[in-house]
């Protein structure tokens with residue numbers, strides 16, 4: 001039974017709806033809204049209290065792109081939490097390709113590095129007791145229906161994974177739509193590696209599927225933004241390529257509560273779609289099961305953590 005949970009990126013989109021759905025479960029006693037902006041966090045807390053009738057939300061300031069902020073958020077937790085939802089992320093805005101002080105590109109910092117430090121520091125401090133859920137993306141195994149190729153690595157060595165994190169893998173001009181699925185792939189491999197180190201905690205990667213009603217499309221180039229926010233929500237559901245916010249967030253709620261979702265596995269939609277039943281993504285892209293690749297991705301990420 002999950003009584004307490006920390007959700008990163010909880011002030012909007014999937015994170016906020018996950019908080020709403022969890023608050024409606026009788027057993028939930030405390031939900032930490034992990035947000036980087038205090039004003040947006042306060043607004044989300046008020047709106048969640050109004051929509052659920054519950055006063056169980058607490059704001060935890062955390063910017064996952066800043067490792068000092070992540071560590072101080074971990075320190076400020078006085079009691080262990082049962083569950084962690086590593087949801088903050090996305091395309092990283094206009095500065096997605098800028099390097100952070102840790103030497104990774106910004107889109108890596110928000111989708112990967114900050115959550116690695118968050119989960120590992122919580123686990124080391126015995127502050128996370130039951131489930132860690134990382135929000136992945138089917139992009140990590142390729143989505144032919146959306147013309148997204150699966151990540152194609154030459155060696156899957158530590159060096160190659162590190163080059164994805166620092167952006168050199170992508171050449172001079174980094175394409176965010178290529179960097180994003182590669183980074184979600186690196187994170188899914190890291191999660192499987194982590195799951196082998198902490199067998200007492202269920203460590204699951206879960207994609208929400210392609211989900212409308214979030215702010216994810218807002219930072220895209222105008223044509224893409226128009227497609228994903230205006231045309232997409234009308235047309236894509238007909239092909240099983242988009243569903244509503246409640247269904248995307250429900251996947252995380254199920255991932256936390258249903259123990260049939262196994263540790264070390266990356267769950268997402270079936271091969272040709274981005275909605276519907278969940279399947280182990282390694283049945284589509286077997287590289288995800290490669291233990292050497294998992295450990296190489298883990299080692300590569302740790303090159304950027306001091």
Ligand SMILES: NC(=O)c1ccc[n+]([C@@H]2O[C@H](COP(=O)([O-])OP(=O)(O)OC[C@H]3O[C@@H](n4cnc5c(N)ncnc54)[C@H](OP(=O)(O)O)[C@@H]3O)[C@@H](O)[C@H]2O)c1
Pocket residue numbers: 008009010011012013014015034035036037040062063064065066086087088089090091110135136137138207208209210211212214215216
């Ligand atoms: N929507 C989809 O179809 C889809 C599909 C696959 C995977 N996902 C994944 O689902 C997750 C949630 O996305 P969404 O669609 O709900 O997008 P969203 O509405 O844009 O929400 C993203 C959340 O992440 C927060 N965030 C971003 N950078 C942060 C940082 N450095 N520190 C702390 N919080 C930060 C944002 O906070 P601010 O308001 O402060 O920016 C916001 O609360 C992401 O990891 C995304 O990659 C989404």
